[in-house]
Amino acid sequence: MTQLSTTAPDLAPAAVEALVRHLYGIEGRAQPLAGERDQNCLVEASDGRRYVFKISNPSEPPAVVDFQIAALDHIARAAPEQPVPRVVRTLQGHTHDTIKLTEGVQTRVRMLSYLDGIQIRETERTAAQRRAMGAGLAGLNRALNGFAHPGAAHDLLWNVATAHRLTEQLGSLVDGKRRALAQAFMTRFTTHVLPRLPSLRSQVIHNDYHLYNVLVAPDDPARIVGIIDFGDMVHAPLVGEVATAAAFHMAGCPDPFEGPAQFVAAYHAVLPLTGAEQEVVADLLATRHLITALISEWRAARYPENRAYIMRHNPAAWEGLSQMADLSRDTARDRLLAGVHLPTGATP
Template sequence: MSNAFRDKAFATSIRPVTRDRGVFRASEALDRIARESALAESTGERFPEHRVEAELRRHYDLTGELSRIPTEKDDTYRLATEVGRFLVKIAPVTESAQIVNLQSAVMMHLERTGPAIPIQRLIRGLDGQIESTVVDPGGNARIMRVMTYIEGDLLSSLTPTETQFRQVGSALAALDGALTSFRHPDESRLLVWDLKNFVHMRPLLEMVGDRDNLSMATWIFDQFEAVVAPRLGTLQTQMIHGDFSPFNVVVDPMSDTFVTGVIDFGDVVRSPLVFELAVAVANQIGVNERHPWGNALEIVRGYRAVRPLSDRDVALLAIAGPARLLLRALIVGWRAAIHPHSRDYGLSHAARDWTRLRSALSVATPTIQTLLSATGTQASQTGAE
């Protein structure tokens, strides 16, 4: 694809916005995916800090200063104590105990099998438990967990070098390597962020008011259905982190490995391995307008240096990467409409997604596919974005 969207040459038919008394009507499939992703409207109340403090004393014998961290759906706090800092997470009412346990099980698996991978560790409670049931002010039972706090800078706060971007890819490959053998009864959960379900997100296009954005988004859905969806049954599949974004990667520019921590296992799911890379790619494409795919290509190069992926599969990132970026833009708009309290969190992460999509799609898709395939070689790729 070329500069089509800047020229408005890819205009498509625009479907009218369909709402019932101002409320967006999603498909049944989308409704179910949102519900099982714990993104459906919740009747649960936020946990007030004094109640969290009481539960921490009761279950973990921990006391200290709490500070809330904005998140998508759960109640998350930073806890500063005399013995160090911790992260406290209380799952939303809409998230089942089984799904919370899936997340915990992944972390426990990595603790046993991947000690070199710097992830948060679950803190055991007074009875040796890694999960504690607590009751919010509305009488809803919810799951509390306490984790170690990984100090350092987030990847999102820095401008890495090419070598450092390759190290980000290598760290992701190592993480996925440790997850290869992981199995869990709920591993194939329905998750709105999982690109396996991307085709079911098309109804969200009805919320896109900008004509050019709608044309661009429609093209991405069409390409995904034509190129990626037919390959789903053939792709290498395993448990993946699912949200390897710059906000979940802790780094230290002075460290030889650069990546010093991986956090937030809330989106773990069994899915095609290439979709794991799609998240990392989506968070980098379009960031540099002059070289919209440059950073992403280095991540893929670093990944493939540690974990092999076929050229045919990697080429799918030319569509899957933009699809994942579009997915975030669509879900943020949707969530802002039904959950006003999450508006600031979402918009802070995705305010520029539409602009970045235009930048990423200004490079012809066959060109990107060729560049992606070349990441498996040792040859240096320059001026290719």
């Protein structure tokens, strides 16, 4: 929990602007962007171009920062059509640099191209949009397939495959009904899912593909123009990627499985889930809600000044768990995979 327990850097805009000028030769104005662990800044250069300047949390291992940079460079080479940020080199041709914070602690800084577009959360949800997101994630996973890096195996709490490590957080839930609900889904994960995960496909995954991190065109909310925030990437079971992303589509439909089923069906049409993956994808969808609830409750209490950002997914997570509480594992699986099992030629 080190990265989530260490306060993010907090350089003043003027200091960020000076760093960008020194490292990149770019004159620009900096303004803050939201972030969980790192300090992120939007830099608007005098020529109108925009960039994202990232100051890593000092507890983030250097290998993890290198991993994130290398993954973006890999995608740029292997699948240049993927709408992901590009790594901006320093004046010295480096992908990053190291600075000292005021406390004398060293950390890494890097800069990415800024992607224009509208966050999907600001648009009206549609079936076409959900299908575009599912197909888009499958394309991104194809681009990342085969990519390897020593930093990819880092320890990350935002990994549904390791949800059991949050068991101790169950006791911190004050509300008894919520504690019992979370315990039931933790037991479901440890009993039915955890033993199966080692046998499933694994690769580097984005791990945070949701309505805040996918951008669409202003004139077409079903056309994806950007995928951002690769800070939660990790080498993990591929089905965890699908379940994590699908969890964010439960809200907004009378039937909470309608959106996730459309998303999963579109993903499956591009990158099919194996039979074993289909057996646990609904369980892992619930597990994503579980870890979101547990991590956000814990971090909001620790960092009340950042509560609004930390808790932005918390209500939907508890709602999702409640909606799945009375469903058997088989029923949840079948409803989530309804579009996958349609007859040939049918539209989910």
